[in-house]
Amino acid sequence: MSDCLFCRILAGEVPSTEVHSTERTYAFRDINPGAPTHVLVIPRQHIENAATVEPDHGEVLAEMLVAARDIARAEGIHDRGYRLVFNVGEDTGNSVPHLHLHVIGGRKLGWPPG
Numbered sequence: 001m002s003d004c005l006f007c008r009i010l011a012g013e014v015p016s017t018e019v020h021s022t023e024r025t026y027a028f029r030d031i032n033p034g035a036p037t038h039v040l041v042i043p044r045q046h047i048e049n050a051a052t053v054e055p056d057h058g059e060v061l062a063e064m065l066v067a068a069r070d071i072a073r074a075e076g077i078h079d080r081g082y083r084l085v086f087n088v089g090e091d092t093g094n095s096v097p098h099l100h101l102h103v104i105g106g107r108k109l110g111w112p113p114g
């Protein structure tokens, strides 16, 4: 997917600040952070969004969640808590059509989100 921004980040064509990397996942800092920690965990394979996930994506999905936990520990927010978000569709402002898990924390987060 040469026209996909996050595939281009994976290819090193667009710079990013790496936070974590595994065989099937990559994580980098959000360019417009909404909290002291705001990291995006993405699969190395192109999956459009959480609504297009299928059962055979199970392994990479689990790897994304394990990555998120490891990132939370490394960022020092694991014990205080953090939020994991998949945005899907227009009403959420979902802007990049490559699955990404937001890992957000480091301050009190309101609920429900705005």
Ligand code: 5GP
Pocket: 005, 014, 016, 017, 028, 029, 030, 031, 032, 033, 040, 086, 087, 092, 093, 094, 095, 096
């Ligand atoms: P979405 O709204 O689609 O769930 O989240 C997309 C996220 O990607 C946004 O939080 C936005 O700030 C971030 N983003 C968009 N373009 C770039 C980029 O080129 N680099 C990085 N690091 N983050 C980006």
Ligand code: ZN
Pocket: 001, 004, 005, 006, 007, 008, 045, 046, 047, 097, 098
């Ligand atoms: Zn992609």
